[in-house]
Amino acid sequence: MEPPGRSSKRRRSDSGELEAGESSPVAAEATEVPNPHPATPPSPSSPPSDEGGGGGGGVDHISGLPDAILGEIIALLSTRDAARVQTLASRWRHIWRAAPLNLDSRELLDADEALAGAVSRILADHPGPGLRFCIPSHIVRDRPAAVDAWLRSPALDSLQELDFCLDRSCWSRRELPASTFRFAATLRVATFSELDLLDAKVEALHFPQLTHLALQDVSMAKGSLHTMISSSSCPVLECLLLDNCYGCRRLRISSNSLRSIAVGVDMHIGKPRLKEVTIVNAPCLERFLHIKIDEPVNVSVIVAPKLETLGCLNDEIDSSRLVFGTTVLQGFLVVSLTTVVRSVKILALKSLYIKLDTVIGLMKCFPCLEKLYIKAEQRIGGVVNIGISLNALISISRQ
Known part of the structure; x- marks a missing residue:
C-alpha cells in the first residue's frame, strides 16, 4: 500500500492514474500517518498476470477483482486503512466512496x-x-x-x-441528540454509553432490525428500559448488555428472541441501581451472565428452557439470590431444592475459599453440568483460577 507521506508527484508516477494537479483525498489526509515500511502499490489498470505462480513474481490478483467485491473488502478495513487505500490510484478512491462507510x-x-x-x-x-x-x-x-x-x-x-463508546469518565451527562x-x-447494533435516555423519545421508538444492544452507564427510567428491550420495540433482539444502568431497580424481561443477557452494577451511593432481574418468558435464552459480582443482583428465572450458560455465582456475604421456579440459591447455599435445573451445562463460580463439599452440593441443582469454572481469591495471595474435572466431582459425590 502506498504510504500517504509520499508526494503526489511520486504517486502519479507510480500509479499512472492521478492526473496532473489532482489533490490527495480529503479522508486520507485526515488520517495520514507515516509508514515505516513503504511498499509499491499495485496497478489497478493492469490485468492480473500468471507469471511467477502462487501469488509471487508481482502477480496482482486483488486489482483484478470486481469493484463490488473490493468495496466489501474496504468496508471491513479500519477507518484509517480504508481511507489510505485511495492513495493507490484514482480507481481506489472511487471504490472507497462506493463502499459503505x-x-x-x-x-x-x-x-x-x-x-x-x-x-x-x-x-x-x-x-x-x-x-x-x-x-x-x-x-x-x-x-x-x-x-x-x-x-x-x-x-x-x-x-x-x-x-457511543465508553471513552472516559463523564461526570456530567447529556441527552442523546434527536438525530x-x-x-x-x-x-x-447499538451501544449507548454515559448518556441520558428520556421517556418521551425512547417509548416511541421501534427497532425492527436491532439484534445487539448495549447500555453502559446509562440513566433511564424503569418504563423506558422496559419499553426499549420489549419484543414490540426490538422484535429480533438477541444480545443485551446492561452495565451500570440507573433509574430502574427491578427489571422484568419477556422476549421471544433474546439469546444472551449480561448484567453488571458498580457500587454508587445515592443512585438507584438495578437490583432485581426477572426472566418472565425467554424461550430462546441460552446465556445469563452477572459480569460484576461485587454488587449483587437478584435473578429469578421463570421460563427459560434453553438456558445453558450461567455465571457468575459467588459465596460472599452479600451474594446474589438465584431463583429457578421454587428452587432457591443464595450464593452457593442451596436454600430450597424442589426441582433440578437440567438445562444448565456451563456454570461459573467465584469463591474466597474453595470448599469441595459446597461445590458438590451446588452441583445437585445442575445434574447435567458439563463445564465448571471456579475463580478463587485468596486473601494472602492473588487470584487463582482452578479447573475441576466434573468426572472427578461426580465420582466423589456418588461415594
Missing part, C-alpha cells in the same frame, strides 16, 4: 478539535450509505452541535451500527 473516530486523531475536523471531512467526502459510526461519548457532551450535524450527514444514511433516532429502522 465504516467510521471509527477512535482510530483518528487524539485531540478533540483535530478529531472533529477529521470526522467532518470524511463525512463530507463520502456519499454514503453508512455501515458503522463510532464516537466517544464525551464528544456528545463537549460538542453536541457537531455530533448532531454528523448524525444528519447523508454519509450515514441507512446506518447499521452506532456506537440519533433517524436510524431506528436500519440499526442492527
Whole structure:
C-alpha cells in the first residue's frame, strides 16, 4: 500500500492514474500517518498476470477483482486503512466512496478539535450509505452541535451500527441528540454509553432490525428500559448488555428472541441501581451472565428452557439470590431444592475459599453440568483460577 507521506508527484508516477494537479483525498489526509515500511502499490489498470505462480513474481490478483467485491473488502478495513487505500490510484478512491462507510473516530486523531475536523471531512467526502459510526461519548457532551450535524450527514444514511463508546469518565451527562433516532429502522447494533435516555423519545421508538444492544452507564427510567428491550420495540433482539444502568431497580424481561443477557452494577451511593432481574418468558435464552459480582443482583428465572450458560455465582456475604421456579440459591447455599435445573451445562463460580463439599452440593441443582469454572481469591495471595474435572466431582459425590 502506498504510504500517504509520499508526494503526489511520486504517486502519479507510480500509479499512472492521478492526473496532473489532482489533490490527495480529503479522508486520507485526515488520517495520514507515516509508514515505516513503504511498499509499491499495485496497478489497478493492469490485468492480473500468471507469471511467477502462487501469488509471487508481482502477480496482482486483488486489482483484478470486481469493484463490488473490493468495496466489501474496504468496508471491513479500519477507518484509517480504508481511507489510505485511495492513495493507490484514482480507481481506489472511487471504490472507497462506493463502499459503505465504516467510521471509527477512535482510530483518528487524539485531540478533540483535530478529531472533529477529521470526522467532518470524511463525512463530507463520502456519499454514503453508512455501515458503522463510532464516537466517544464525551464528544456528545463537549460538542453536541457537531455530533448532531454528523448524525444528519447523508454519509450515514441507512446506518447499521452506532456506537457511543465508553471513552472516559463523564461526570456530567447529556441527552442523546434527536438525530440519533433517524436510524431506528436500519440499526442492527447499538451501544449507548454515559448518556441520558428520556421517556418521551425512547417509548416511541421501534427497532425492527436491532439484534445487539448495549447500555453502559446509562440513566433511564424503569418504563423506558422496559419499553426499549420489549419484543414490540426490538422484535429480533438477541444480545443485551446492561452495565451500570440507573433509574430502574427491578427489571422484568419477556422476549421471544433474546439469546444472551449480561448484567453488571458498580457500587454508587445515592443512585438507584438495578437490583432485581426477572426472566418472565425467554424461550430462546441460552446465556445469563452477572459480569460484576461485587454488587449483587437478584435473578429469578421463570421460563427459560434453553438456558445453558450461567455465571457468575459467588459465596460472599452479600451474594446474589438465584431463583429457578421454587428452587432457591443464595450464593452457593442451596436454600430450597424442589426441582433440578437440567438445562444448565456451563456454570461459573467465584469463591474466597474453595470448599469441595459446597461445590458438590451446588452441583445437585445442575445434574447435567458439563463445564465448571471456579475463580478463587485468596486473601494472602492473588487470584487463582482452578479447573475441576466434573468426572472427578461426580465420582466423589456418588461415594
